Structure formats: C-alpha cells, structure tokens
Amino acid sequence: MAGPTTADRGRRRQGESGPPLPPRRGRLRRLRMLIILLLVAVLASGGVIWLLYGSPWLRVQRISVSGTRVLTPAQVREAAGVRLGTPLISLDTDVIGARLRRKLPRLDAVDVVRSWPHGIGLNVTERTPVLLIRNGAKFDEVDREGVRFATVAQAPKGVPALELAPPPSAGPRRFGTDRLVREAVRVAQAVPAAVARDTRTVKVRTYDSISLELGDGRDVLWGSGEKGRAKAVTLTALMKAAPHARHFDVSVPTAPASSGS
Template structure:
C-alpha cells in the first residue's frame, strides 16, 4: 500500500496542533490580570512620588553654590547679587529665565547671560559684558562719559574715558546739520557713527581719537598727528576702508584724507 501523501501529513499536523492548543508564542500574549495592573500602577505612583520628593523635598538636590564667569569690569559679586539666586532652594525650581532678565535689567553693562544648572548643587552664571566702541560726554554730568557699544546702546556712565576708545562729538553747528539731527534723531546718528567705527581699518581705529558728526552724511575722524579723515555717511563702509588704507600707504605724510566718495578719494597736506 502506498505511504501517506504530503497532504495527509499536513492534515495530521494541523489536527495535532489543534489538540495541543495554541503555539507557545500565542500563549505568552495573554492579557495581564487585574492584580498585575494594580501592582504596576502602585509601583508607578511610588516611583513618581519618590522622584518628586527627590527633586523638591530632599536635601540632596538643592542650590548650595553659585559661580560666575565672564566678568571684566563688573565683579562676580555684583552679578550674583543681581541674579538673586535662591540658595537652599530645590535645583529644579530655579527660574533661569527670570534670573537672566534680572541680571540684564539691573546691570546694563551685561550683553548676554546664560544660567546653567550644575547638578547636584551648583548654579553657574556665564555673562558677556558690553564693550565700548565710542564714548560720549554726559550732558547731565560734567566730566563723566557714557559708553556706547557696537549696537549703539548706551550702557554705562564712567568717570574717566576708557583708554583707546574714540570720543563721539555731535556738532550740528550749521542749519543743515541741525535739520539732519532733528530728522534722524540723536540715537540714529549715534548708530550710524557706530557703523563707521566698526568699518575702520585696525591701524586707523587705533589712531582715532575723535569721531565728529555734523549730519547724517558728514562724519569725520580726527587721528593722532593732526590727521583728519572725511568719511561722509556710514554707507559703503567696507569700500571706504579699503580706499583709505591704500590712500594712506600712497601718501604717508598727508594730513587730510577724503573717502566720502570712495570712487574719487583725495589726500592733501604734508
């Protein structure tokens, strides 16, 4: 008699499988019991409560020290006092944004500040101070000067002019200049002058003592050795800087340079 066919063997295997129940993989996918769910839920609650206690209730993760970096003119103590870090408070409760706002509001010299948590007990205050690119005589306080940064922000009043920082003089001594001052406003003219200062060649910037602003398009520089540079407006600053460098090399003994129209520069005097 012929042996069982492949079809017959397949039918027998299916019958045996059905008698022995579902495969092991299917048996392992049974739904968890109510007891298992309750136990898991309790564990999650305990873990959550423990985490909250660790962050807020324990003494392990609390502010114990405050460090400051990046100060130059200001002292670390001034920054810490302005920040008012709540020493002893839970680390997680420290409001970094509010702290940064307080520092910038109380210390205008600060350009940027970053509050960093240094777990488990430290708060770091990383600050960047504004640097003066120009100074202006304080009209309300004789003998004092106001520092102006690269954005035209007047951020501090000092008793003595910082060394190497040019003095800004607004001198609208003509009717047209006065009209320019009224039209653009003093703050706008200061920002334009800052743009000029930011475009000066390094050698020229080192020698610049005074930047005079008579109007929006009449800005000039007074350098060491009695030299004068007529710059004009703040427009085309890069081109003017390149032309001025070339002009000074070509006429090293000149005392008057005019780059207000960079395509037609001029120098004179000796």
C-alpha cells in the same frame, strides 16, 4: 465496555492545567495586579518628586560666574537673585537671565545653566564700548549696536569720543540723535585697525558728514557709514601714497583726495 465520559474527555484536553479558574477569580487577580502596579508607580513618582523638591541633596550650594571683565562675580550673583538652598529643579533659567540683563545693562548675553547636583552657572558676555559720549564730568559707553549701556567716571583707553555737532538746519531734528549715534558706530567699526588705534574723536555733523580726528592732528572725512569696506581700503592706500598729508577725504571712495603736509 463503556467509553470515556464527557467529563473525562474534558480533563484530557486540559492536561495538567487543571480546571479553569472561575471568571470572577480571574478578574480579581488582574485587579490586584493593576492596584499593585499603580501603587508602585505612585510611590516611585512620589520618591522622584521628593528627591527633586524636598530632599537636601539636589539644591543650590554654589553659584559660579564666568565672563566678567568690568563687573565682578559678586555683582552678577547679587543681581541673579538665586538663593542658596533652592531646589535646582525649581529654578527658571530664562527668568534669571532676563533679570540679569535688566539689572545689569552692561551685559550683552547671559547663559544660565544648571550644574547637577549642587550648582548653577552664570556665563555672561559684557558689552564692549565702541564710542564714548561725554555726559557732564562722566562718559556714556556706547556699544556696537549704538546702545548706551553704562556711565563711567573715567574714559576707557583706546575708545574714541563721539562728538555730535550738527548745524541748526540738520542733524538730530532730521535724523534723530539715536540714528546719528548708530551711524557713527557704523563708521567706527569700519575704520582700518591702524587708523582706529589712532582715532581720538568721531565727529558727526550730519548723517552723511562724519569725520575722524586722529591723535597726531590729522583728520579724515569719511562721509556716511555706507561703503565702509571700500572706504577703509581706499584710506589705507591713500595714507601710504601720501604719508605726509594732514587731511584725507574718502567720502567718495572712487575719488579720494588728500592735502596738507
């Protein structure tokens, strides 16, 4: 009896899988699958792009503002320059923040955030005046960094005036006005809270000769802005020890003095 032929043995090894596909048909099937996957990816990407940039759903419909004290929300919105209907994805938050700080010097910090799907938030922090410099009939506000950030018609309550009164041989020509202003700010921030509430004027003669004029006529020679914490502690103790004194000197905190009654 004749044994199985070579073709019969090949069919047994293949089982039910049938004959192998011709190499060309296998390549065509893989190519078709690749094309389909590419089409799906293109359509999905196009849909996402249209959703973000072309659809009417993810666009700016409201602009919220928080943190204002002197400025109004309307002023902040106008300075931000964000147009309603703009796609949220196209907004450059860094550019908006820089624009706000440029147009509104009163702003110390700005945080611009997208609020999906329809809003944008402008969270701002305004500068706080530490001193006032008279500018004609108005006042320049100076913040904790010595920056003159705004001019106002009325002096804010509780903010001392800065008086630059250097002698002809010193002062701005030697140190520069900006440096003297920063030193005065440094002193104003170091003064004890109880004294700060009563301070009416911070007077600068030279870099190391700064004094405070209080509302009840008393005065304090502070000196320079150095050793501010030690001077604050010394002044508090000195005022308690000499409650009727009119003049206090803490320019050298280890050797304070008081006089007058």
